[in-house]
Amino acid sequence: MTTRPAPEDRPEAPLRIQDVGALRALANPLRMRILGRLRQDGPSTVGALASATGAAAGSVSFHVRTLVEHGFVEEVPELARDRRERWWAATASTTSWEPADFQGSADGRDATGELERAILRSQLASAEEALDRRDATPPEWVAAGAYGDDRLLLTLDEARELRADLEGVLARWRDRVDAAERGPDDETAPMAVVVHSYRAAP
Secondary structure (H helix, E strand, C coil), rough: CCCCCCHCCCCCCEEECHHHHHHHHHHHHHHHHHHEEEEEEEECCCHHHHHHHHCHHHHHHHHHHHHHHHEEEEHHHHCCCCCCCCEECCCCEEECCHHHHCCCCCHHHHHHHHHHHHHHHHHHHHHHHHHEEEEEHHHHHHHHCCCCCCCCCCCCHCCCCCCCCHHHHHHHHHHHHCCCCCCCCCCCCCCCCCCCCHHHHH
């Protein structure tokens, strides 16, 4: 069973990225993993994050400081049991940005591309890991997953409507999961859902 912080204990959503420095800061695979752990599991220490990610504590500490600098993470001193212990938490449950907001400069275009490529690589690695462990996955969970793609000839307004519909589906499911009251016998597992629409080559 997968555990998540209770809805009232989770950070507020979302955090909107509006500067190039924050885009570049997040485009680091380990930083993305650290932020993901804090969002999924709740506040943590550097030591626990190092154990969860398999990275050296010194490296995790450096990346946590970078995430703090750009507003993704904050210290929560009220959780510390003594002056030596430091706890960190995500400041928001999701991150959003609009690539179109950064298209006015070469630096902005490069930064959005760098972050989005890092995310795509992370998503691909996660999907391949799921394939690697499929033999050990219960058949009913394999059957519950979905895989597919399509190519639609749309107007610009229809493309915007499609995006809104897809985002609406995810939002409804996030609300449903947050409102769900799970019993001790309810088996849960993390389900990765990737939404990606873009103007394709002719």
